[in-house]
Amino acid sequence: MEFEIWMLLGIPFFFGLGWIAARVDISELVSESRSLPRGYFKGLNYLLNDQPDKAIDSFIEIVKLDPESADMHFALGNLFRRRGETERAIRVHQNLLARPDLPSEQKAHAQYELGMDYLKAGLLDRAEETFNLLVDTPFEVQARRALLEIYQREKEWRRAIDVAVGLQESGAGARQKEIAQFYCELAQDALVHLQPSDAMQLLDKALQADRSSVRATILSGDAQLAQGDTEAAIMTWRRVEHQSVPHVALVAQRLMDGYRKVGRPQEGVNLLRSYLAEASSIDLIEVVFKAVIELDGVEAAKQLVIEELRRNPTLLGLDKLLEARLMDAPAHVWEELSMVKNLVQRYTQKLARYQCSHCGFKARQFYWQCPGCSRWETYPPRRTEELNVMN
Ligand SMILES: [Zn+2]
Numbered sequence: 001m002e003f004e005i006w007m008l009l010g011i012p013f014f015f016g017l018g019w020i021a022a023r024v025d026i027s028e029l030v031s032e033s034r035s036l037p038r039g040y041f042k043g044l045n046y047l048l049n050d051q052p053d054k055a056i057d058s059f060i061e062i063v064k065l066d067p068e069s070a071d072m073h074f075a076l077g078n079l080f081r082r083r084g085e086t087e088r089a090i091r092v093h094q095n096l097l098a099r100p101d102l103p104s105e106q107k108a109h110a111q112y113e114l115g116m117d118y119l120k121a122g123l124l125d126r127a128e129e130t131f132n133l134l135v136d137t138p139f140e141v142q143a144r145r146a147l148l149e150i151y152q153r154e155k156e157w158r159r160a161i162d163v164a165v166g167l168q169e170s171g172a173g174a175r176q177k178e179i180a181q182f183y184c185e186l187a188q189d190a191l192v193h194l195q196p197s198d199a200m201q202l203l204d205k206a207l208q209a210d211r212s213s214v215r216a217t218i219l220s221g222d223a224q225l226a227q228g229d230t231e232a233a234i235m236t237w238r239r240v241e242h243q244s245v246p247h248v249a250l251v252a253q254r255l256m257d258g259y260r261k262v263g264r265p266q267e268g269v270n271l272l273r274s275y276l277a278e279a280s281s282i283d284l285i286e287v288v289f290k291a292v293i294e295l296d297g298v299e300a301a302k303q304l305v306i307e308e309l310r311r312n313p314t315l316l317g318l319d320k321l322l323e324a325r326l327m328d329a330p331a332h333v334w335e336e337l338s339m340v341k342n343l344v345q346r347y348t349q350k351l352a353r354y355q356c357s358h359c360g361f362k363a364r365q366f367y368w369q370c371p372g373c374s375r376w377e378t379y380p381p382r383r384t385e386e387l388n389v390m391n
Contacts, residue, residue, distance in 0.1 A: 052079060070096060070106050077113055086121035093117060108137035115146060124150050141172050152374065157182040180210035181368060181376045187219050196226035214240055214247045215368055221254065234258040241275065247381045248275045249283035250366060256291050265295055273304075280312040282320075282352070282383055289320060298327045314385050319348045351385035 043058030080089035093114040118127035134143035151160035164175040183206035190199035206216035221236035259268025302324040322341040361372025
């Protein structure tokens with residue numbers, strides 16, 4: 001197309017159209033905002049300035065003047081809940097629900113918010129009841145997520161499994177890892193109650209949900225041991241190596257005890273030393289160290305720790321070396337060495353912790369579910385100092 005002068009005329013024409021459109025939008029916005037109560041902007045302003053108390057007062061004013069405004073009730077209710085004033089949040093949402101003219105979607109919304117209030121207040125039974133009313137509403141998936149949280153808090157693992165499977169089937173995200181963990185919880189209960197064959201069945205289900213579940217493998221070995229089959233237990237625990245090398249530290253003691261029980265402790269030491277060569281770990285050294293002292297003597301154990309310390313210089317490793325040195329130290333150095341060891345140990349106690357990779361919660365003990373943030377499998381099986389060295 002050739003350029004012609006008259007085409008230039010189009011530019012002011014379209015510019016004019018845009019100007020008119022903008023004017024129309026702005027005047028609409030102005031008329032809409034005029035219809036909003038003044039307290040709304042005041043409340044908003046307080047919220048933006050981090051003054052939730054004053055914001056609440058403004059919103060309460062509006063709700064008094066205009067009891068029909070459901071959105072304002074929701075805003076107010078959420079504010080109360082966030083500030084921990086759950087009783088007031090509950091009242092706001094109950095008032096909303098009591099309205100006979102409330103459209104069904106808003107009714108479901110209010111029901112959901114009421115459930116969240118109960119949850120926050122720790123009234124789990126009422127929360128559960130409320131969320132269960134939300135089947136076949138637009139809030140069904142959110143309600144099921146909340147139910148999943150409730151059942152975990154109550155340790156109702158079977159119900160948690162049902163809800164997680166339902167969520168997964170409805171396309172609301174993968175839940176295999178959690179489902180396997182719930183079966184593991186049930187299996188652990190069965191083991192505590194000396195029912196290893198029940199535990200075994202539950203662990204099969206755990207592994208069906210998640211083939212890579214290290215916990216299910218470890219517990220399967222525990223169940224076999226409880227059934228009296230140590231050889232099978234050893235073979236099962238050895239599978240952890242193929243699932244995750246760092247996690248072998250968690251079965252090291254079990255493997256060593258198992259090999260001792262079947263009368264082949266040297267085989268156990270050799271296996272654990274081969275693990276150690278693959279991935280250094282202070283927990284693994286701890287087990288191997290004790291076993292080597294028992295089988296090959298203090299000198300061999302000292303050599304093992306020195307080698308490890310060269311490869312991976314950590315305070316935790318140094319602590320082990322001092323322990324070995326103290327075992328056959330002559331009397332005149334014993335006291336000094338012991339002092340150094342105590343000093344080192346004061347530091348290592350802080351370093352010998354596991355740490356949640358999600359919320360940072362530290363614990364002496366290894367957890368499959370973080371006590372801080374309740375997430376599953378967020379603890380790497382290494383002590384914090386080792387993690388720092390690796391990073
Ligand atoms: Zn955490």
